Amino acid sequence: MIELQQLCRDFLIGDQTVHALDHLDLTIDSGEYLSVMGPSGSGKSTLLNMLGLLDRPSSGEYLLNTQVTSSLKEEQRAALRRDHIGFVFQSYHLLPRLTARENVELPLVLAGVAPKIRQATVDELLRRLDLSDRAAHNPSQLSGGQRQRVAIGRAIIMEPDLLLADEPTGNLDSKSGLEVMALLEELNAGGITLLVVTHDEEMGARAQRRLHMVDGRINQDWRPGRTERI
Amino acid sequence: MAVLTRIGGPVGPKEYEQALMRVYDLLAFNFRVITRQRVRSIMLLIAIAIGVLAINLLTGIGEGGKQFVLGEFNLLGKNVLIMLPGKKETTGGIPPLTGETTRDLTLQDAQAILRLAEVSAVAPLIPGKIEISHGRLSREAFTLGSNRAFFEMRQLDIAQGSILPDVPMDQAVAVCIIGSKLRRELFGNRPALGQWLRAGDSRFRVVGILKDRGQGLGLDMNDVIIIPVASAQSLFNTEGLFRIFIELRNLHDLDKSRDRITDLLKNRHDGEEDVTLIAQDSLLTAFADILDTMTLTVAGIAAISMLVAGILIMNVSLIAVSQRTREIGLLKALGLPARTVRIIFLSEAAMMATAGAIIGLLISELALFLARRVYPAVLFDTPNWAQVGSFIVAIVTALVFSAIPARRAANMAPVDALLDKKADQA
Numbered sequence A: 001m002i003e004l005q006q007l008c009r010d011f012l013i014g015d016q017t018v019h020a021l022d023h024l025d026l027t028i029d030s031g032e033y034l035s036v037m038g039p040s041g042s043g044k045s046t047l048l049n050m051l052g053l054l055d056r057p058s059s060g061e062y063l064l065n066t067q068v069t070s071s072l073k074e075e076q077r078a079a080l081r082r083d084h085i086g087f088v089f090q091s092y093h094l095l096p097r098l099t100a101r102e103n104v105e106l107p108l109v110l111a112g113v114a115p116k117i118r119q120a121t122v123d124e125l126l127r128r129l130d131l132s133d134r135a136a137h138n139p140s141q142l143s144g145g146q147r148q149r150v151a152i153g154r155a156i157i158m159e160p161d162l163l164l165a166d167e168p169t170g171n172l173d174s175k176s177g178l179e180v181m182a183l184l185e186e187l188n189a190g191g192i193t194l195l196v197v198t199h200d201e202e203m204g205a206r207a208q209r210r211l212h213m214v215d216g217r218i219n220q221d222w223r224p225g226r227t228e229r230i
Numbered sequence B: 001m002a003v004l005t006r007i008g009g010p011v012g013p014k015e016y017e018q019a020l021m022r023v024y025d026l027l028a029f030n031f032r033v034i035t036r037q038r039v040r041s042i043m044l045l046i047a048i049a050i051g052v053l054a055i056n057l058l059t060g061i062g063e064g065g066k067q068f069v070l071g072e073f074n075l076l077g078k079n080v081l082i083m084l085p086g087k088k089e090t091t092g093g094i095p096p097l098t099g100e101t102t103r104d105l106t107l108q109d110a111q112a113i114l115r116l117a118e119v120s121a122v123a124p125l126i127p128g129k130i131e132i133s134h135g136r137l138s139r140e141a142f143t144l145g146s147n148r149a150f151f152e153m154r155q156l157d158i159a160q161g162s163i164l165p166d167v168p169m170d171q172a173v174a175v176c177i178i179g180s181k182l183r184r185e186l187f188g189n190r191p192a193l194g195q196w197l198r199a200g201d202s203r204f205r206v207v208g209i210l211k212d213r214g215q216g217l218g219l220d221m222n223d224v225i226i227i228p229v230a231s232a233q234s235l236f237n238t239e240g241l242f243r244i245f246i247e248l249r250n251l252h253d254l255d256k257s258r259d260r261i262t263d264l265l266k267n268r269h270d271g272e273e274d275v276t277l278i279a280q281d282s283l284l285t286a287f288a289d290i291l292d293t294m295t296l297t298v299a300g301i302a303a304i305s306m307l308v309a310g311i312l313i314m315n316v317s318l319i320a321v322s323q324r325t326r327e328i329g330l331l332k333a334l335g336l337p338a339r340t341v342r343i344i345f346l347s348e349a350a351m352m353a354t355a356g357a358i359i360g361l362l363i364s365e366l367a368l369f370l371a372r373r374v375y376p377a378v379l380f381d382t383p384n385w386a387q388v389g390s391f392i393v394a395i396v397t398a399l400v401f402s403a404i405p406a407r408r409a410a411n412m413a414p415v416d417a418l419l420d421k422k423a424d425q426a
């Protein structure tokens, strides 16, 4: 379970302070499927980075499973990211010199999993992602949809509780975009909490809960049968 | 080991094993990344290789020179003078090492010196390196062509058999005396006396084995083969003598004896003073000079080349850090702790340094091997301390100079790194 309390994130640009997140309150239950929409610069990515422990708040508190995260050391945050959080980015962020297989395998290496177990796990996952015949290819030899599937594979190989996707279909044609969304939703059906930032109304409408952001605030929190205007 | 346990955090046996695995795998992963980054890796390799090459080559040459000079006076008695071809104009300086000879010293010169009243013995010397073989075993050995008197002057004792036969210097005899180490390596436990050795195109019968003598300052006498000087002349296809050792009956009239010998040679060489005659004490002084200069030069050049390598490593690594900003950000986002990022960069530097050092070492060995071919008289050989030392210095340099880049990489905030706009999409 995730809880943000009066959370702020300010950036100093020149002598101007930008409130990328402005006193945000938000509670997310385990297993929820949320989409985050809103104009460019409204703070969607900043929110995702915050939830993913990639960034620290300027003020306010972020509780992860009732644990206060501000007191965690960088080392502990890294371990939490590794074991509990998966990221999917618009621009994939694959390591160009590693093969698809090695990219998917990477978190297991970081976690110190034995090669034998790694191999079995990666094989199984590549099959599920329909990437078995692409395993030995470098990212540059893959299509956009395939790259994003590799990135998703890397994000879920550690079986995280929370999957954060920042415009995962932004660089994809509509067919591969839909495939990627279907894959993410399948994972959510398996119990993972899923947050998807998107510009696409149709994609956003697939979520059970839809956040809309403007100027660092959530101005709409929609759930089936209940709309909150803040 | 301490490092490994720290990465894993708390330590049970399982955690320890995991930590070990993680480091091992990260290195393996990293190795793949390095080998797929050609230009950068090659630059680093070259920088390190040059540094190591410099150290090994310079000390190898220095050591060759040192052994060469030491070999001159090592164990020589005070009443022994050394004659070498070529005239050194200034006195008290460094005697010529290779001898830019105007005229060869010949066996006839040596025989003429021996006829002088104040001279009790003369030992000519032609050194060289040549392939020695017996049966299927073969190795390169330092070969000395000389005579019977040489053994006494150099205080070489015989463990088995006899020294060179008492024959005129210009008479070639197919016999040899070998050092104990050479004997072991060619014959093992089988008897060597009376056996035939092949040296180049000639064959020699082993008539004596030198008594074991620890590695002295000069040449390792356990590892030599001694043959009659006339045989060495034909073996190495040379007329000229490298040195003539002259033993005086007494030391009373040293200066007068020197003059007599010099005059004799001048007469024999059409009135030209084209040989150098030195006594042990002047050699010692000259040797000290050489050694000091050499040590300083070696240390200086090696230090500079390593410094250059280090700075190159630092720059290249800094470039690498900024090129790999997104990569590092991603790894951190995936949960790689800062200190592991540091270890990755340091281990990469260490790996490159090791590979570069090996390359440098191989090139220097090859160069010295060729040098020995060209100047067989000088035993160019890198001392072990320099080989080990250059390795350590290379790795330490690489680690020290990649510390700053590694630190920068480790301290990068994951989100900033991921947002790096410069990098293109992958």
Ligand SMILES: Nc1ncnc2c1ncn2[C@@H]1O[C@H](COP(=O)(O)OP(=O)(O)O)[C@@H](O)[C@H]1O
Pocket: A011, A012, A013, A018, A019, A020, A038, A039, A040, A041, A042, A043, A044, A045, A046, A047, B416, B419
């Ligand atoms: N690292 C940063 N440094 C400075 N300003 C930033 C940084 N990240 C985000 N911002 C600013 O914060 C605001 C929100 O950005 P972002 O969360 O990326 O918006 P969105 O993802 O909704 O387009 C923007 O005004 C942006 O310029």
Ligand SMILES: [Mg+2]
Pocket: A044, A045, A046
């Ligand atoms: Mg964004």
